[in-house]
Amino acid sequence: MPPKPELASVKALVFDTFGTVVDWRNSVIAEGKTWGKEKNLKINWEEFADRWRLGYHPAMEKVRKGEIPWTRLDDLHRMILEDLLKNYKIAGLTEQEKVNWTHAWRRLHPWPDSVEGLTRLKKQYTIAPLSNGNIALMASLAKFGGLPWDAILGAELARHYKPDREVYVSAYYFLDLKPEEVMMCAAHSADLEAARQCGLRTGFIHRPTEYGNGHVRIADKAAPGDFDVVSESIIDLAQQMGT
Amino acid sequence: MPPKPELASVKALVFDTFGTVVDWRNSVIAEGKTWGKEKNLKINWEEFADRWRLGYHPAMEKVRKGEIPWTRLDDLHRMILEDLLKNYKIAGLTEQEKVNWTHAWRRLHPWPDSVEGLTRLKKQYTIAPLSNGNIALMASLAKFGGLPWDAILGAELARHYKPDREVYVSAYYFLDLKPEEVMMCAAHSADLEAARQCGLRTGFIHRPTEYGNGHVRIADKAAPGDFDVVSESIIDLAQQMGT
Numbered sequence: 001m002p003p004k005p006e007l008a009s010v011k012a013l014v015f016d017t018f019g020t021v022v023d024w025r026n027s028v029i030a031e032g033k034t035w036g037k038e039k040n041l042k043i044n045w046e047e048f049a050d051r052w053r054l055g056y057h058p059a060m061e062k063v064r065k066g067e068i069p070w071t072r073l074d075d076l077h078r079m080i081l082e083d084l085l086k087n088y089k090i091a092g093l094t095e096q097e098k099v100n101w102t103h104a105w106r107r108l109h110p111w112p113d114s115v116e117g118l119t120r121l122k123k124q125y126t127i128a129p130l131s132n133g134n135i136a137l138m139a140s141l142a143k144f145g146g147l148p149w150d151a152i153l154g155a156e157l158a159r160h161y162k163p164d165r166e167v168y169v170s171a172y173y174f175l176d177l178k179p180e181e182v183m184m185c186a187a188h189s190a191d192l193e194a195a196r197q198c199g200l201r202t203g204f205i206h207r208p209t210e211y212g213n214g215h216v217r218i219a220d221k222a223a224p225g226d227f228d229v230v231s232e233s234i235i236d237l238a239q240q241m242g243t
Numbered sequence: 244m245p246p247k248p249e250l251a252s253v254k255a256l257v258f259d260t261f262g263t264v265v266d267w268r269n270s271v272i273a274e275g276k277t278w279g280k281e282k283n284l285k286i287n288w289e290e291f292a293d294r295w296r297l298g299y300h301p302a303m304e305k306v307r308k309g310e311i312p313w314t315r316l317d318d319l320h321r322m323i324l325e326d327l328l329k330n331y332k333i334a335g336l337t338e339q340e341k342v343n344w345t346h347a348w349r350r351l352h353p354w355p356d357s358v359e360g361l362t363r364l365k366k367q368y369t370i371a372p373l374s375n376g377n378i379a380l381m382a383s384l385a386k387f388g389g390l391p392w393d394a395i396l397g398a399e400l401a402r403h404y405k406p407d408r409e410v411y412v413s414a415y416y417f418l419d420l421k422p423e424e425v426m427m428c429a430a431h432s433a434d435l436e437a438a439r440q441c442g443l444r445t446g447f448i449h450r451p452t453e454y455g456n457g458h459v460r461i462a463d464k465a466a467p468g469d470f471d472v473v474s475e476s477i478i479d480l481a482q483q484m485g486t
Contacts, residue, residue: 074419126382136419139369139394151382151395156417174399176317176379 002242007228009180010201010241013121014130014153014171016162016186018053019210021118021129021234022108022141025049031104043088050216051087055080060132060161070159072134078102105133106140111207115146117234120243128153130171130184132161151175163194172200183228185237189220192227202227203237245485250471252423253444253484256364257373257396257414259405259429261296262453264361264372264477265351265384268292274347286331293459294330298323303375303404313402315377321345348376349383354450358389360477363486371396373414373427375404394418406437414443426471428480432463435470445470446480 003010018024025046032045059076062068071079081102085093093101121127128149129138134156142149151174155161158170172182179199186192187207196202204222211217222230231237246253261267268289275288302319305311314322324345328336336344364370371392372381377399385392394417398404401413415425422442429435430450439445447465454460465473474480 072419126386128382134419135394135396135417139371139418143369143393149394150386151378151392153378157400174378175382176315176377 001239003240004228007183007201007241009178010125010183011177011181012126012128012171012175013183013185013203013237013241014128015118016184016188016191017129017131017133017138017141018108019207020185020187020205021114021147022110022145023210024053024105024108025210025212027108028052028104031101031107035101039090041088041090043090046212048084048088050211051084052077052080054216055083056132064161064164072137072156073132074102074105074134074137077105103140106137107144108141110145110147111233113233113235115148117236117238119148120235120238121241122148122150124243125241126150126175128171128175130154130162130167132167162191165194165198168195168198168200185234187220189222189226196227201229203229203231203241205234205237206230206232244482246483247471250426250444250484252421253368253426254420254424255369255371255414255418256426256428256446256480256484257371258361259427259431259434260372260374260376260381260384261351262450263428263430263448264357264390265353265388266453267296267348267351268453268455270351271295271347274344274350278344282333284331284333286333289455291327291331293454294327295320295323297459298326299375307404307407315380315399316375317345317348317377317380320348346383349380350387351384353388353390354476356476356478358391360479360481362391363478363481364484365391365393367486368484369393369418371414371418373397373405373410375410405434408437408441411438411441411443428472428477430463432465432469439470446472446484447474448477448480449473449475 015021028049029045032048036043063071118127128151130153132155135152138152153171153174155167158167160166172179183201183203184192184195185203187205192202204227208219210219224230229240258264271292272288275291279286306314361370371394373396375398378395381395396414396417398410401410403409415422426444426446427435427438428446430448435445447470451462453462467473472483
């Protein structure tokens with residue numbers, strides 16, 4: 001079935017990645033539990049993973065407000081880790097171990113529907129991540145999880161973090177398309193609202209378990225009509241886009 | 244067989260694209276012949292293709308010297324086309340036709356060994372184009388020819404044209420690697436020499452028919468030892484790199 005007539009102009013789909021394409025929380029928790037065994041640490045790794053992720057917003061805000069110069073997400077992940085190590089009183093990690101822990105964010109498992117959904121979409125559309133993750137991080141995630149991107153776009157190319165408009169504008173600029181030819185796809189309403197402000201089409205993907213049991217944050221929901229497409233998975237999105 | 248010991252550090256291979264991965268000349272000639280029939284034009288399309296390609300160096304030089312601001316290769320291709328249309332007294336093309344002709348450079352066929360060679364390399368290495376072509380152009384080429392890149396790097400990300408050193412430096416910067424962990428692969432010695440100056444490893448791929456019968460320019464050759472790898476095709480390169 002072809003997509004809705006107002007979506008016939010769409011030529012490219014760009015994706016938020018953390019939470020939308022990959023399951024950061026369970027992946028980081030699993031790595032943490034391995035480290036815990038190796039290092040004999042008694043730590044609540046669910047909480048550790050949530051704090052690492054929560055630290056990301058204030059870190060990005062420092063960049064967005066110009067308090068610190070442009071810093072890649074890999075390096076923000078490292079800065080937050082240093083704080084966590086202090087807070088949890090984890091001492092004695094080597095530099096190599098710190099790099100390896102930081103790179104847990106390069107080894108996040110895709111949601112079960114992601115690879116199949118993206119592979120279907122790729123037959124008819126250009127697909128790319130439009131994430132706050134830097135290029136090396138996104139390329140590593142793609143190789144780790146088999147994500148079949150056509151290109152890697154995102155914050156590092158725009159030297160701005162979402163939801164700054166420069167990131168959304170860079171997506172259609174670098175693809176040489178019009179805003180309405182690009183659909184931003186995300187599990188997060190604020191990301192989609194910001195993309196819509198820049199003239200992009202919007203595709204919501206529901207990820208009810210992104211934040212686990214919802215102690216820390218509750219996953220966004222959307223009703224039909226809130227966005228151009230409202231879907232339950234990337235396979236569902238692919239179907240609604242006619243692939 | 245694993246690669247030579249001095250190449251064991253290589254983690255990524257980045258490729259020149261026009262002439263190295265794709266056969267620009269025969270592809271543009273074939274498109275030209277189609278246009279000739281459609282428009283009833285008596286034109287030597289071999290010469291037309293060669294002039295289009297030759298126009299690319301002076302156009303880039305204008306950008307490199309700062310005579311014109313940063314301009315994407317798609318737009319340089321269009322500027323050169325406008326000159327060719329005047330020189331060949333081809334009149335009456337619509338805007339859409341001019342865009343379509345310009346985009347012949349987005350529809351270049353890979354050399355017969357490119358897809359298989361890249362697919363083999365991709366299993367073990369990160370692979371990306373490091374071309375003067377802009378992102379939209381490179382993404383279109385990849386979709387057209389099935390080139391399995393992990394990411395798209397190159398001039399547009401560095402906002403410099405090769406052989407400016409900023410382009411080679413950007414390759415290892417964006418991949419978060421050391422210079423010696425990246426190998427520049429090209430059919431053109433000057434490109435490899437410039438990459439070597441920046442500390443990258445070098446892989447030569449011989450493309451004897453890039454310039455057709457060699458009227459306009461003769462394809463570069465290399466002897467064993469001139470570069471870290473000297474190969475006859477991307478499949479040969481893949482084999483020498485242990486994949």
